[in-house]
Amino acid sequence: MAKEKEAAAEQQVTGAAVPRVRWDAAGMGTSYANVVNVSSTREEVTLLFGTNVTLYTGQNEVTVKLSDRIILNPFAAKRLMLLLNGVMGEYEKRFGPLNLETRLEPRRAEGEAIN
Secondary structure: OHHHHHHHHHHHHHOOOOOOOOOOOOOOOOOOOOEEEEEEOOOOEEEEEEEEOOOOOOOOOOOEEEEEEEEEOHHHHHHHHHHHHHHHHHHHHHHOOOOOOOOOOOOOOOOOOOO
């Protein structure tokens, strides 16, 4: 009922009917990723998903096994960005903020001098 009211309100504002979306998951697969990278050109945004398979911390090199590549046009990428911002905002309200550590310099060994 609420969605019908939203669609009616949208139609009044824009003058256009909002189509109902039917999600067909028949051919969908599922993947897990703990690593993501993004690149872009003028025409597309490419998301690479994978899993860090490095066994030990503190190594000079890590191995990421790539599993999926998703290519979006810029409009779909912007909609994804807005959706993720909303979802992560709600997540952090419920469970607390996520602090991401960004390393700009390589990790130093214990006792190694800083130049």
